[in-house]
Each structure stands twice: as C-alpha cells, then as structure tokens.
Amino acid sequence: MTLLDVTNLTVRYGALTILDDVSFSLNGGQWLMIVGPNGAGKSTIVNAVSQGVPYSGEIRYLDRDVKCYRSHELARNIGILSQSHFVGYAFTVGSVVRLGRYAYAPGVFSGNRAEDERMVEQALELTGMTRFVDQSVLTLSGGELQRTFLAQLFAQDPRVLILDEPTNHLDLVYQKQTFELIQSWLKTPGRAVVSVVHDLSLARAFGTHALLLDKGKTVSKGTADEVFTPEHLDKAYEMDVSDWMLKMLGQWTARRDETAESR
C-alpha cells in the first residue's frame, strides 16, 4: 500500500533551486532514509511535506493531494519532528506533549479526554519523559527537549513519521533507544517512516530504503542495499566514504582486540 507519493518535487528560493525534481514513494512497513551532504535539500523535503515552503510538484498521501487535507486531518496521519527546537516560554513538558493531541480535538468541545490522556501518558513513558512532566522545557537539556518533542509526536499517533535528524542532541544510549523505538513502532502494519539522517551507519543499519541527494538532485534511490554502494556514496560526498568509515571503526576494533589479547 502506497502511503506517501512524492512526484517531481521542486523547491526554489528566488533563482536558487534547493530541490530539483525529486520523486519517491513510501509503502507501509518501509523506513526511508534521506541522506546526502550538507545543502543537499534533505530538510527541504520535510518542510515541503509539512507545507512549510512553497513547492511545485505533487505530494500525495493515500492517493490524495496533501493540500486537499484539512490541517488536523493531515496531522493525524503524518507526524513531523523538526530538526531543532527553541521554546521561548516556560511551558511544562506535559503541556507540550499534550498539544500532540490537538489534531483529535481542534474545536473547543471536541475530543475524547480519556483517550487523549492515555496517549499522552503512553508517549511520555515510551520516551522516558514521565518524571519530567511538570518541569519547564527551559530547564531541559538538548536531548531531553528532543525527547519531549518525540513524545509529542507519539501522542499525535500518526501513520507516517517524518523525522528531521531524530537523534539530534541525543547521546549514544538515546540514539540507540530512539532508533529501536521507531523500529518497533514500525512493526504495526500500515505505518511508515521517513527520516533525514546524517550518520550513514545508522541509516544503513535501520533503513529499508534510501534516497541519496546531492545539491538538490537525486543521486540514487531504492532499497538500502541498492543505494548504499561505494560508487553512489563517493559520488555524492566527493570522498572515499567507506575508507573513512572503516578507518573510524578501525580505532575501536583495534582497541577491542588489544583489550581481548591482554586478558
């Protein structure tokens, strides 16, 4: 089942073309990794899907143009996590997460309070933010803030997650937990994930599919195996990617071998 279908997406700021004729589609159960060097247009795809930038081309959800959906209808189906968060006022974690339920009660008197509270509690627990519920977001660390908005997203309970750098600000423990959390979230049929990821190892490990961009153009797309080849990556990043990755990894394997020997 095709959930999201993006065709000929082009975004221009004046004379500058940020995204040039990019197409991809997303089926249930898939995790699409959008990768590419800085300035490739990765976040712009996220902004276009969330109607944050004017674009040409078409973005369809369940075979209907996303522009035809009402805002709250779209939010119930597609959830978006921004790359960075800056909150100006001392809102509590609880009230930020609770806003995730807005799409289910856009009117004053609509909505199911018991269901809302159940989802909020569950989202807080999943992201380990329950004990912060009454704390001001201004006092949180970057990682805790990121998890707060991840909780808001889970409270929103969409079918497609679009994550712009979901592990931004997160240390290794939470990187691992976040990706595993999303992976288990994806097991429910009819769900799919798109994420912009910088870390190619994470993208390779968790993505079922990938879209490799460079300077707004598609370099390669398809299954993760098809996209993450040395030729494609070297072309997009203009360096020997696998050589660098192995060198990075080598430090750890060498150290681990030494420790094993000394034992």
Place this chain on the structure above:
Amino acid sequence: MRRNRMDKQGDAIASPSAIRRTEGFSAREIVLFSLATAAVVFLCVCVGSVNLPPGETLRVVWNAVWGLEQPEAMSVPIVLSVRLPRVICVALSGAALSVCGGAMQGLLKNPLADGSTLGVSSGASLGAVIAIAFGVTLPGVPFAGTVVMAMAFAFLSLLIILSLAYKIDYSLSTNTIILIGVIYSMFVSSILSLIITFASDHVKSITFWTMGSLLGASYQNALLLLAALVICGAIILRYARELNAFAISEDNARHIGVPVRRVKLVLLIAVSALIGVCVSIGGTIGFVGLVTPHMVRMIVGPNHQRLLPALMFGGAIFLMLADLVARILLNPLELPIGVVTSFIGAILFVVIFYRSRRART
C-alpha cells in the same frame, strides 16, 4: 513496547493524577481575581483629588444601581459622573490591551511583541489625530469622529502590514510581520509629527491624547469598550490552545495540525480591532500590553488557557493603579496615563527581563 522505554533510571513514574491536572482557569482563581479587581475599582473610585469615605461611595453606588434617591452631596456627581465611568473605562482598556499584548507575544513567539509592535496602535492614533486636527466628526454622535477614524486606520494599517508581509514572505512569518510593523510605526510617527506641526492650535489636545488619557471618559465609552472586549476577547480566548502551539513555535503549530495562516489572520484581526477601539478612547497607552503579560505569566505560567483570562484581571488592575497614580501624584495637576505606564512599565520591564535572563543562564 515497554522494554523500549527510554527511561535510563526507570524510576518514579508520576502518578496519572499529576498529569491529568486541569489546564484552564479554576473557579477559585476566577473568584480570587474578581475580588482583587473589585477591590481596586473601589479604591480608585474613593481616592482622587478629593478623597471620599468608603461608606459614602458605597452608598452612592448602591443607590444608583437600585434607582434609589440620592442625597444632596458633592460625592454623588464625583462618583457617578466622573470617577466611576473613568475607572470602568480604564479597567476595560487595561484588560483589552493586556489580552492583546499576551496574544501577540504568544502568536509571534516574541516576548517583546505588543499591539504597538504590529504598528496597529500607531496606525489607530494617526487616524484619531487626523480626526482631531481636521475636525472630523459624525453628526449626532459626540466621540464618533475619533473612534471611527481610529478603527478604520487600525484596520487599514493591518491590511497594509499584512499585504506587505505576504508579498515578501508567503508563510507570513512572524519576523517579517514584526519588522514591517516597526518600520510602519516609524513611518506613521513621522506623519504624526508633520500633522502636529501644521495643526499648531490643536497641539495640546493632540499631545495629551497621544500620551493617552481617560480624562472625561463616559459610560458610552465604557459600553463600546465592553462590547469590543467581549467580542474580540472571546475570539482570542477561543484560540488559547493554538496560541500555546504558536508560542512553542510556528512550525510546531503547523505540525500538530493548526491551520496556521487562518488562525494567525483571525487573531491579528481581532487584536487590531480591539486595539483600534482602545486607542480611539484612551489614546496610545504604552507598555501595558508589553509588561502585564510578563507579570501575569510569573503568577499563572505561560499556558494561554490560564494566562489570557488572568490577563483580563491583571491588566485591569495594573492600568487602574497607573491611572490612580496619574491622578494623585501631582494633585491637582493630572498626568497623562501613558506617561505613568511607560515610566513604571519601562523600569518593571528591565527588572523582569534581567531576572528572567539570569534565571535562564
């Protein structure tokens, strides 16, 4: 899913009741705030160039409410014709300007936002000044000239600012609106100076009015303010939850499903209409909309479902006290209320801003 819980320590999970706490304004708080407001109203009616005994004031108001015969005393006209309408107008203006300020600060996610940041206040005052300088009046309705002109110019200003912002930036981003608002205010104040230069015989009434004053406010003024506050205030309060989302970020508001452009447009219109009415009656009273939200936020928190109702009371109390100071400080001379609010407001603002900066770092 439970084993994927991200809680490192996996310790104390807050009880559900802690999470399920009400987000709105409780009945107890409404009663408390109402009592405080009523007390300040009473104080402001009693105190002035002539101090009236509380018992006598109460009796005059009581008799007037129930249509009883009034005694022959100086206090009757002072309370009923001078102080009461003025205090009511001041309270309503304070409530309206503060709610507008609070809504703007949330909507634009900018703690320095205010009705005047939009350029709407200056636009409204330009309309009113034109009415005074060129003697624009409507036959039969005594204060209609300035009111109609101020409201018309408030709307016109909003129209100009929004269409300029829309031309520059499709998403009507908040920074664009503030930038254009500030530039527009400067432009308008240059025109104001020009008009004042030419209409030299009206200078006194114009300057007194641009400083803001509710001297000589009538029950008609109060009724107009009340109607505007009820209609526009209801619209603004209706969008309290959306304002929370905007205050977190405009992107976040869009992501959770708020129809961003429509809500922003409705709120901007409601705010400018309310400011237009306030300016037409009391002149430009600076700093109220800027400072009261900061003070009230310290008491009730940033959640607009609580902040906005609290602002109605807090704004009324703040402006009534400022007006009291304006009346009695240099007795029998009366200061324009805008001088007092700007003076207190600027100092308070520096203190609040300094404290909040220090708390954050």
